[in-house]
Amino acid sequence: MRKLIAMTHSFAFRKAFTCFAFAVAGAAFFWAALPARADLDIVEVTSPKGIKAWLVEDQADPMVSISFAFSGGSLQDPKGKEGLSHLMASMLIEGAGDLDADAFQQRLYETGAQLSFGAGTEEFSGSIGMLADDTEKPLELLSLALSSPRFDEKSLERVRSVAVSGIEQTSKDPDRRGGEALSAALYGDHPLGRHATVETVNSIERGDLVDLHRRTLARSDLTIGVVGAIDPQTLGEVLDAVFGKLPAVDKVAEIPPPAVKYGGKVFERAAQPQSSIVMVFPGVSRKSEDYYPASLAAYILGGGMAGRLSQELREKSGLTYGAYAGLESNHGWGDLSAVATTRAERAKESLQMARQVIGRFAEDGPTREELERAKKYTIGSFAVDNLATTSSIAATLVGLQQDDLGMDYPDRMKELFGAVTLEEVKEISRRLLAVEPTVLIVGPDKG
Numbered sequence: 001m002r003k004l005i006a007m008t009h010s011f012a013f014r015k016a017f018t019c020f021a022f023a024v025a026g027a028a029f030f031w032a033a034l035p036a037r038a039d040l041d042i043v044e045v046t047s048p049k050g051i052k053a054w055l056v057e058d059q060a061d062p063m064v065s066i067s068f069a070f071s072g073g074s075l076q077d078p079k080g081k082e083g084l085s086h087l088m089a090s091m092l093i094e095g096a097g098d099l100d101a102d103a104f105q106q107r108l109y110e111t112g113a114q115l116s117f118g119a120g121t122e123e124f125s126g127s128i129g130m131l132a133d134d135t136e137k138p139l140e141l142l143s144l145a146l147s148s149p150r151f152d153e154k155s156l157e158r159v160r161s162v163a164v165s166g167i168e169q170t171s172k173d174p175d176r177r178g179g180e181a182l183s184a185a186l187y188g189d190h191p192l193g194r195h196a197t198v199e200t201v202n203s204i205e206r207g208d209l210v211d212l213h214r215r216t217l218a219r220s221d222l223t224i225g226v227v228g229a230i231d232p233q234t235l236g237e238v239l240d241a242v243f244g245k246l247p248a249v250d251k252v253a254e255i256p257p258p259a260v261k262y263g264g265k266v267f268e269r270a271a272q273p274q275s276s277i278v279m280v281f282p283g284v285s286r287k288s289e290d291y292y293p294a295s296l297a298a299y300i301l302g303g304g305m306a307g308r309l310s311q312e313l314r315e316k317s318g319l320t321y322g323a324y325a326g327l328e329s330n331h332g333w334g335d336l337s338a339v340a341t342t343r344a345e346r347a348k349e350s351l352q353m354a355r356q357v358i359g360r361f362a363e364d365g366p367t368r369e370e371l372e373r374a375k376k377y378t379i380g381s382f383a384v385d386n387l388a389t390t391s392s393i394a395a396t397l398v399g400l401q402q403d404d405l406g407m408d409y410p411d412r413m414k415e416l417f418g419a420v421t422l423e424e425v426k427e428i429s430r431r432l433l434a435v436e437p438t439v440l441i442v443g444p445d446k447g
Helices: 084-093 101-111 136-148 152-172 176-185 198-202 208-216 232-243 291-302 308-316 344-364 368-386 391-401 409-418 424-435
Strands: 022-026 043-046 052-057 063-071 114-119 123-131 222-228 267-268 272-282 320-329 334-343 438-443
Touching: 043 232, 052 232, 052 391, 063 391, 084 114, 084 123, 084 152, 084 208, 101 136, 114 136, 114 344, 123 308, 123 320, 123 391, 136 232, 152 198, 152 272, 176 267, 176 272, 176 409, 198 308, 208 424, 222 232, 222 391, 272 344, 272 424, 291 308, 291 320, 291 334, 291 344, 291 368, 291 409, 291 424, 308 320, 308 334, 308 344, 344 438, 368 391, 368 409
Parallel strands: 052 222, 267 438
Antiparallel strands: 022 114, 043 052, 063 123, 063 222, 114 123, 272 334, 272 438, 320 334
């Protein structure tokens, strides 16, 4: 899922997993924050073997941060083996080449580098951060982890036990159960509608990890972003050393967008004093021409305390603790979700009022003042959210490439959002919010 440059955040309950989705190793240090900036000097570097990366060279930065992503993610998990991609993310630091898990992690610790891998919905990603004057050993470990993971049975059983324990623990969370039921109602038997369980994780064998690794980690759909004290020539050599051993072409299965079923009702009983309400409407894909007006519409409707939902349900009526909306846009599909949390006995009233607010917004759209405020916030927040640290800039470079936005997007986004008209926001609001949403309520039976 493309979160790096999204202007609003999705509040829909996604297929939650466990904390082992991201395997993080190395020294426990934090990147020093840099002044947020949009004037990035990005250059494309092509290695002798043809591997491409976007680079923001900064010789004054003592660090080098590399982010990368492959096509894949949880959409590639075979039916009955949900959780496989996340398990592989954890296993990549559990030994590689001649180094078993203990030796690998000890050597990584000694380098002081920070290495992580993760599986999203549509991608398998990773990053490494290291001191600019001491990159050789960290990069050797990264290369080993990517090209020669061991997937030792002993390590697999240990990582699996952590994953199973996490699933068992979170299965007691009604919001987690509600999110899974909501995904099933929306997406049916599509991979988005399935989730990892104790049974699916226990069914995963070493051969499944080997097969997924072989299919997904290849150079053909690899995007890389690099920031820090490294010049283009050196980076070209690094790209070949780290990624050059990977297969040339991946074997990622083409997963069609889901045929989303809107209009369903889901209730998850929970013995708690409050209720959570989620309404999911159609959204737009990241590459749709409607992305920019849809993003602004979602922000006006529920982006923070100034949003219509929060103003009407919280500030004026005192019905909710908070009410928000967000757009999640992916490749080929998207959702627009509205969320509210309230006292259980007022859940029905809160849902009715939320429907009224959304209905009026769909019919009338925003005011010109609301639109201008949304544009100002969206444009202004981009640098703060995405360009504040070396690691966040590197990740943003990857996202820009994945979404084909171009090197000049940080400058062009002001023009792209600024050009959106009031009528365009009204039209997309009518189109998306006129659909009967799928509704989830998590809470007690009251009301």
